[in-house]
Amino acid sequence: MTHVAPKPQHDDELLEYRLALRLGPVHARQRLGIEREFESRLVDPGGHFCHVEKWYSLHGLIRGCLRLSGLLGRAESNARRMRTVEHRFVLPHLPEAFEGFRILHLTDLHVDMDAPMLEAIIQHVEGIDYDLCVLTGDYRKLTWGPIEASLEGMRRLRRVLRGTPLAVLGNHDSIRMLPPLEDMGYQVLLNEHTAIERDGNHLYVAGVDDAHFYKVDNLQRAAEGIPNGKATLLLSHTPEIWRQAAHAGYDLFLCGHTHGGQICLPGGIPVLLDADCPRFVGKGPWQHAGMQGYTSCGAGTSMVHARLNCPPEVNLHTLTRGTG
Template identity: 65%
Template sequence: MTARAHTPESQDELLEYRLSLRLGPVHARQRLGIEREAEAKVFGKDHDWFHLENLASAPGFIRFCLQAVGLFRRGQNNSRQLTTASNHFQLPNLPAAFEGFRILHLTDLHVDMDEANLQAVIERIAPLDYDLCVLTGDYRCLTRGPIDAALDGMARLREAIHGDAYAVLGNHDSIRMVPALEDMGYRLLMNEHVAVTRGEDRVYLAGVDDAHFYKVHNLHRAGDDIPVGAVSLLLSHTPEIFREAAHAGYDLFLCGHTHGGQICLPGGIPVTLDSDCPRFLGRGYWRQNGMQGYTSPGSGTSVINVRLNCPPEVTLHTLTRGPV
């Protein structure tokens, strides 16, 4: 009796079946279909669909320009010099057991972009003390293609993260990564929520699928069953849905995507944020309609591994009880 060979077609069918069980058939079909269509446009004959990240010559061109003005080496060194940023959220209704609760926030890691940067992230978080880790997307370097190198980097990172790690996907990430990431010990929140408990007290952590490119976020499905009045925190890759989230009643909103601009003018003024949102949401702490938010500039880099006037960071958020 011979074993049946696993063809690419049968592997795709198995993946789609597993994702359908995990996410529901509509979400799985929608995300997979959009990914396949986007990749066909990038690799096929349709040249109408343009994005800087999908232009093969973009990294070389940007590198040439930075080298010409003597900034490439400095920018590359900057991209590997991570800082630990501290942020405090004050919440009037924070349960007593969660006073001083600390959340490690990682985002835009692009782990297969630069080995030195990944190692710097691992070394930066190793000595940190926190109660929970959250990751807000963009684990892969490119927006299409193989996922193996990104998964390898995420596995190494998971070994450095202690305790629970909750994550959402970004526009660089493939839905094909979900089973492997969850096998590593990441809990993906795909328009879902979980209750984080301390004794008899609890707060609610929700997460949505990518709202930037794929537009597959569903705030209703993510939060309808969160009790009214409970403290709730939403993870989103992008800040673009800040208005929807605020009116949905979330207390806190954590996101990334913007890289803080990555290449900024002196004073940290971003040249571009690649995000359909006001500039005040581009980096750091902000408030909107009673909801508090934080947009991390991220730990990694996109397109080219340089940063100018915009240092990479890992972020420690501390929850405290008090007036906003």
């Protein structure tokens, strides 16, 4: 006699049931459990601030310094001035069918942070021509609390994105966002991969769950089933797993998280980078052990809606074989 699991009766049960089906019971329990535990405290057992945006004195300090310097208005205006930053990746073994393939890279949108900023992102993206859109996390303003406003912002953005956007979650994103995001038409890669097909050739795109806050990334699982020698792209919210990814054999690595510093000194020198990694992977293009990477400054803002010497950006990456 076949055993049929009882139908969930409550919203929480339905969420856990759906996540278990989607991610497997272990990953689902792990992600939900860590999230619930972190939401209940300010400092984790290691002494690190779990939710820096709960430390309201830091918000006030940053805003106060900008106001005293006369830069607050300029910094807030800067945060809504979107630009497209283009980059070219040369992959000699790229299938000829993917020559000139363009990837729109969006990250750190924090869509519920500022309504005019979201509108600026939407209007900017509408005018860009691309073959694939990828998103590397942090769609929510806070790292805790309600998800409805961020989901509505992602729903508005989805209406202007062509094709099936591929996404990963960031440290600001609740796992509770996964089912509604997928219902909207985003394909969320959580330690998984998918194959983009052109004329019988493939580009493999893998994505890992958050490696910064939740530490639930799994590069091995994400790569399972990818044939050796094929062109591969890894999506991660944070650059912090740059070394592991390079030695896992990925060709390209796209990420965000750092905001490029967001508040920078003249010349774009970050005052702080909220990531446990060297500065050479903290912003813009970089390389390591044969892998090429790009850490985007992101289109949104975190903590304080302000940018100085670090404009918001959406990225357009072009893949080429480098011949001709």
